[in-house]
Amino acid sequence: MNEITNGLQALVARDFQFAHPRDADGGLVAVVGIRVHRGVFDIVQLFSEHEADAARIPGDEPDVLFPSK
Known part of the structure; x- marks a missing residue:
C-alpha cells in the first residue's frame, strides 16, 4: 500500500488534482x-492496484472527456 500512497503523493507534487x-x-x-x-x-485514471490508464x-x-485529437 505504501507504493500506491507514494505514487499518489508524487502526482500531487506534480500539481495533479483528483476526483x-x-x-x-x-x-x-x-x-x-x-x-x-x-x-x-x-489525465490519469486509476481503477485498481494493477489497472490504470493515462x-x-x-x-x-x-471536449476532454471525448477527445477527437
Missing part, C-alpha cells in the same frame, strides 16, 4: 487525476 467518481451504490469507480501543464491536459490531450481540445 473520486462513485457508482449508484456509492462504491469507488476510479481515482481520476488531471493537471494542465504546458498547454496540454494530463492520456495527454491538447489544450485546445473542446
Whole structure:
C-alpha cells in the first residue's frame, strides 16, 4: 500500500488534482487525476492496484472527456 500512497503523493507534487467518481451504490469507480501543464491536459485514471490508464490531450481540445485529437 505504501507504493500506491507514494505514487499518489508524487502526482500531487506534480500539481495533479483528483476526483473520486462513485457508482449508484456509492462504491469507488476510479481515482481520476488531471493537471494542465504546458498547454496540454494530463489525465490519469486509476481503477485498481494493477489497472490504470493515462492520456495527454491538447489544450485546445473542446471536449476532454471525448477527445477527437
